[in-house]
Amino acid sequence: AQSVTQLGSHVSVSEGALVLxxxxxxxxxxxxxxxxxQYPNQGLQLLLKYTTGATLVKGINGFEAEFKKSETSFHxxxxxxxxxxxxxYFCAVSDDGNNRLAFGKGNQVVVIP
Amino acid sequence: xxxVAQSPRYKIIEKRQSVAFWCNPISGHATLxxxxxxxxxxxxxxxxxxxxxxxxxxxLPKDRFSAERLKGVDSTLKIQPAKLEDSAVYxxxxxxxxxxxxxxxxxxxxxxxx
Numbered sequence: 001a002q003s004v005t006q007l008g009s010h011v012s013v014s015e016g017a018l019v020l021x022x023x024x025x026x027x028x029x030x031x032x033x034x035x036x037x038q039y040p041n042q043g044l045q046l047l048l049k050y051t052t053g054a055t056l057v058k059g060i061n062g063f064e065a066e067f068k069k070s071e072t073s074f075h076x077x078x079x080x081x082x083x084x085x086x087x088x089y090f091c092a093v094s095d096d097g098n099n100r101l102a103f104g105k106g107n108q109v110v111v112i113p
Numbered sequence: 114x115x116x117v118a119q120s121p122r123y124k125i126i127e128k129r130q131s132v133a134f135w136c137n138p139i140s141g142h143a144t145l146x147x148x149x150x151x152x153x154x155x156x157x158x159x160x161x162x163x164x165x166x167x168x169x170x171x172x173l174p175k176d177r178f179s180a181e182r183l184k185g186v187d188s189t190l191k192i193q194p195a196k197l198e199d200s201a202v203y204x205x206x207x208x209x210x211x212x213x214x215x216x217x218x219x220x221x222x223x224x225x226x227x
Contacts, residue, residue, distance in 0.1 A: 009153070036218075043117065043204070043218035044156070090155050099144065099208055099216065100169055103155030 002027045002095040006104035013085075014112050019063075019078040021107045023091035026072065033074040034092040034101065035065055044090065050074065061085070086111045115139065117219035119205050125225045131193035134222045138186070138207030144168075145182055146216065147190050148204040156204055162188065195226045 003026045013019050025031055035047040048059025055067040061084075065076045074091060088108050092101040118137040126132050138145050143164050148156035159178065161168040164185040173180065177196070182188040192199055202221040209215075 004155075006155075041220065043220045044206075044216075045218070046215050049215070092155075098161075098168065099146075099210075100158055100161060101156075101216065103157070105153065105155050 002031065002093045002102045004091045004093050004102055004104035006091050006107055008107060009105065010108045010110065012110045012112055013081045015083060016080050019076070019081045019085060019109065021076040021089050021091075021109070023065075023074045023076065023104060024072055025074060025091075025093045027093055027095040029095050030069075032094040033065075033067060034094070035059065035063070035074075035076050036090045036092060036103075038088045038090065038106075040087070047076070047089070081109075081111050083111050083113065085109060117205055117207055117217055119203075119219035119222050121222055122220065123223050123225075125227065126195055127227050128197055129194040131191065132195055132224060133192075134190045134203050134205075134224075136188045136190070136205030136219060138188070138205070139217055142207035142209055142217070143185070144208045144210060145188050146206040146208075147180055147188070148206065150202045150204055150221070152201070159190070192224075195224075197226050200224055200226045 005024045033050045036044040038044045048057045050057045050067045058064045063078045088106045090106045091104040145162045147159045150156040159173045160170040162182040165182045180190045204221045206216040206218045
């Protein structure tokens with residue numbers, strides 16, 4: 001069965017510093033991978049996704065993620081954190097092409113001025 | 114473009130009572146999903162509809178949960194009777210199709226069972 005592991009529920013990062021959120025997946029077939037963001041009192045919003053092709057995927061708000069099959073990873077990065085990046089971030093995987101997503105537990109990102 | 118609408122936003126009930134949540138997806142979206150998000154966990158898929166047919170309800174506790182999608186548009190999720198462990202945020206999402214389409218989520222309905 002497909003699954004996602006996100007370690008460290010809370011992540012603190014200084015404003016202007018690198019944001020790195022780790023995601024490792026388990027899938028029996030080539031996966032589709034997603035990162036979603038949830039701002040306070042809002043619904044989940046798609047940041048970026050990998051389906052096929054280029055393994056480095058760029059998303060909204062300066063975020064990007066790289067699919068590494070050998071490491072079964074899809075880590076999310078942003079070179080310079082902004083206060084507006086404070087939110088909860090979820091990694092998700094789908095391996096059946098039917099858009100049924102399995103989500104990780106999420107990372108609550110706190111940006112320190 | 115209007116987003117996914119859900120109501121009510123908040124609901125507090127006693128255990129063994131019943132509750133219903135309503136979802137109106139984005140116009141034209143054929144696929145609709147209900148997810149359950151318990152505090153500290155990621156969303157878990159409960160049921161997926163394609164138009165008004167059920168694609169997957171394998172994780173829906175059918176002894177107490179039921180869902181329907183009327184005329185392939187609005188959907189209702191019902192819990193009867195509620196248990197303490199049903200306290201969660203119930204998220205509705207929709208997508209144009211079933212294959213790798215972006216899911217658009219509503220703001221969720223927060224249920225507290227006392």
